[in-house]
Amino acid sequence: MTTASSRKAIRGTGVGLRLPHLVEVAAARPPAAWFEIHPENFLANPHATELLEQIAVHYSISVHTVGVSIGSAGGIDRAHLARVHALIERIDPVLVSGHLAWSTHKGTYLNDLLPLPYTEETLDLLARHLVEIQDTLGRPYLVENPSSYVGLDASTMDEPAFLSELVARTGCRLLCDVSNIYLSGYNMGFDPYAFIDRLPADAVGELHLGGFTPEAESEAGAEVLIDTHAGRIAEDVWPLYAHAVRRFGALPTLIEWDNDIPPLATILIEAARADLVAAQVLSAEGRHAAAG
Amino acid sequence: MPLLAETQARLARAMLSGDASAAVPLLSGGERSAGRLAIHLRHYEASLMAALAAKFPACAWLLGERFFAETTRRFVHRQPPTKPCMAEYGAEFPRFLAQQPASAAMPYLRGFAVLEWHLGQVSIAIDHPPLALSALRPFAGEALYGLTLRLQPGIAHLRSRWPIDELMRLYLSANAPDSYLMNEHQVCLEVRGARGVFTMDRLDPATFAFRSAIAAGRAIGAAAEAALEADAAFDPGGALARLYAERLVVAVNRGA
Numbered sequence: 001m002t003t004a005s006s007r008k009a010i011r012g013t014g015v016g017l018r019l020p021h022l023v024e025v026a027a028a029r030p031p032a033a034w035f036e037i038h039p040e041n042f043l044a045n046p047h048a049t050e051l052l053e054q055i056a057v058h059y060s061i062s063v064h065t066v067g068v069s070i071g072s073a074g075g076i077d078r079a080h081l082a083r084v085h086a087l088i089e090r091i092d093p094v095l096v097s098g099h100l101a102w103s104t105h106k107g108t109y110l111n112d113l114l115p116l117p118y119t120e121e122t123l124d125l126l127a128r129h130l131v132e133i134q135d136t137l138g139r140p141y142l143v144e145n146p147s148s149y150v151g152l153d154a155s156t157m158d159e160p161a162f163l164s165e166l167v168a169r170t171g172c173r174l175l176c177d178v179s180n181i182y183l184s185g186y187n188m189g190f191d192p193y194a195f196i197d198r199l200p201a202d203a204v205g206e207l208h209l210g211g212f213t214p215e216a217e218s219e220a221g222a223e224v225l226i227d228t229h230a231g232r233i234a235e236d237v238w239p240l241y242a243h244a245v246r247r248f249g250a251l252p253t254l255i256e257w258d259n260d261i262p263p264l265a266t267i268l269i270e271a272a273r274a275d276l277v278a279a280q281v282l283s284a285e286g287r288h289a290a291a292g
Numbered sequence: 293m294p295l296l297a298e299t300q301a302r303l304a305r306a307m308l309s310g311d312a313s314a315a316v317p318l319l320s321g322g323e324r325s326a327g328r329l330a331i332h333l334r335h336y337e338a339s340l341m342a343a344l345a346a347k348f349p350a351c352a353w354l355l356g357e358r359f360f361a362e363t364t365r366r367f368v369h370r371q372p373p374t375k376p377c378m379a380e381y382g383a384e385f386p387r388f389l390a391q392q393p394a395s396a397a398m399p400y401l402r403g404f405a406v407l408e409w410h411l412g413q414v415s416i417a418i419d420h421p422p423l424a425l426s427a428l429r430p431f432a433g434e435a436l437y438g439l440t441l442r443l444q445p446g447i448a449h450l451r452s453r454w455p456i457d458e459l460m461r462l463y464l465s466a467n468a469p470d471s472y473l474m475n476e477h478q479v480c481l482e483v484r485g486a487r488g489v490f491t492m493d494r495l496d497p498a499t500f501a502f503r504s505a506i507a508a509g510r511a512i513g514a515a516a517e518a519a520l521e522a523d524a525a526f527d528p529g530g531a532l533a534r535l536y537a538e539r540l541v542v543a544v545n546r547g548a
Binding site for chain 2: 107154
């Protein structure tokens, strides 16, 4: 089914390539390990696509789609998938990924990543859709765990069990968004460390880190964390990221910053911090292994 | 428990209506679940309103932030996106804007919003390699009239009964006056752009008829007839040569 990208595997921490930085990146070639794009920002923007093609000559690119709607009961958005495929053919990305979510209903795009009930019915649907997506794209498609605010009563299993079963049925790979796990654990009341421990480690191929924003809830003193990607990585997330690196090893990691976008240098500093945390973990693991 | 399709139908209705109540029974988490679902509802509304605000800043300037925000809020619920690319969302907004009762006092509003939409679209276009006039050499005489031309993608033509381009230039200038009197008179505009820049130019009615017909895919002969109807002294040959001189023609096709 799949043909891998002709590019080498990516290493280290990349950053999300957003429209305000395109001209700068194309012209100045900053020291980023790699870039991730949302194809939805480029498919209807020829100028942005032209710049992206220039950038892709010098950097490895990961394509992270927010519009395929893998979880839609009415079917994936095939027209959109075809457009994503055409872009992929042009820039030959190293990784292609999307979300465990749905966003399209009867031809209407809801511009959000909406929650799925974790049931056998949903598993069957996603397994079929994953096969179709990977066959269309000719590449593996990594599935990312969502940021959660609310659960669906119909669920018969929790998210790690659902993702593990999805991997078992389809052989798909996972994109582990560490910040999403922290945020969802806070919002939904589960242990994010235990969540990471329950994911099938061999299937995880990429990590994500992104900023979130606390928001007061109506209950006195209660807060909910909103996945805004509008700031630095929260301090409490870094130990969880270290835990993920210990469990999954050295994987490409992405810093997501999509709103209130700062100068690129600020995002690169976050990427450098992630590299440092990963290096410390892996160095300690190495010493531990050597001592053992 | 409802099937996945029914669950998604109820959640989609909640998103589009802004009313979460019918979807709350689907949720786990007790009393706070309605508030949590409202996070998704707010994101839908706010993200699309922000996308429209980014596309129509001149309309927001003209209408005032409050009226503009109220109108975009109504629009995102009445006409949600059908595609995930936000660059494609908003083409219908000018028509919706003009249908609002409060817009009746501004008959130029729809044209102004259409102009702003086109400025945004041509700004993200790229130029293709232009053809030289010599590309027409194989098509002598009558054969020329049946040809169609494909123009650069970053071009649009619009006609308005109001000088909407003057209003747009006021918005784009750093020193717009507090008030400005709009006097009705027709303008024929050509908007061109690529790679982040754009221009707005007025055309005489005959040239507008010729160029807009060519851009719409009509044959050279039909475009010339349209222009001659507007002005019997129109020079089709010269107009055709100017299209090439301005590097606007990127392909020549034999007519149907």
